[in-house]
Amino acid sequence: MNLILLAPEEITHDRLARVRDPRRLAHLREVHRARPGDRLTLGVEGGGIGRGELLSLDEHEARFALEEMGQPPPPALPVHLVLALPRPRMLARSLEHVTALGVKRITLLHTRRVEKSYWMSPELAPQKIRTHLVLGLEQARDTRLPEVELAKGFRPFVEDRLPDLLKGRRGLLAHPGMPRACPRGIEDPTLLLVGPEGGFIPWEVERLLEAGCEGIHLGPRILRVETAVTALLSRLF
Structure with missing residues (x-):
């Protein structure tokens, strides 16, 4: 997983993201071995790409503070x-x-x-x-x-x-x-x-x-x- 893909509904108005999907949580723990304070690449489904700081991670939820998410996705093939x-x-x-x-x-x-x-x-x-x-x-x-x-x-x-x-x-x-x-x-x-x-x-x-x-x-x-x-x-x- 080279990008944590977020659904729009997972993002709150104060630019926090909450991930509760077991697959992504397991990947964060077991592959990224992520810890609070880590900055990871995030993307919004149908939107831009940016970075986010991991605030907390446990078996039930990961919380990110989002930074600028304005990088466009790669161009599509025609x-x-x-x-x-x-x-x-x-x-x-x-x-x-x-x-x-x-x-x-x-x-x-x-x-x-x-x-x-x-x-x-x-x-x-x-x-x-x-x-x-x-x-x-x-x-x-x-x-x-x-x-x-x-x-x-x-x-x-x-x-x-x-x-x-x-x-x-x-x-x-x-x-x-x-x-x-x-x-x-x-x-x-x-x-x-x-x-x-x-x-x-x-x-x-x-x-x-x-x-x-x-x-x-x-x-x-x-x-x-x-x-x-x-x-x-x-x-x-």
Whole structure:
């Protein structure tokens, strides 16, 4: 945890912050080994970043005196990530990784090779998703939560949602065997589509290309989803 992320309601009018969440309290005690008088990096969800002096810490509450909180969070990547829903354990890691890298819009998509049971996973509960997003923000010292939406039908997504998403954006379909290598260092607003571990099926690839996406690849190696997404975002931006 490189940043203590505060909810606005945890801050009082006299610029005091009270943290009562067991996870953050345990991290302060066991990882930071924080003591009263320590100055730590704090951020306000949706707001700025600054420093705060730890006034007290016990098993039930940490109290901070806030200093100036005007430092802006890191800039977001100009990308909307469309990710075929990974298996639950991989979903958790993927959400944390892409959030830490600066993705602010994520669509989880159903495709032919996504098992229907994945959509029943407790990892898709809003609070579980939020937990993984917060972990990514804390890692990267960011304060702006990404937006996450679920698209449980491939055809409705391609026919009804994709045309609007591609307006003003460059659509990039990452899939093994595409003729063009992944570009480097682009600045265009981008829609990046990444398939499941087995990849998109040929029919899905055809529909996405017909809709106006460009096919790109990362080379001959077949990568795990969280590895591929991290490599794509790092190379693109």
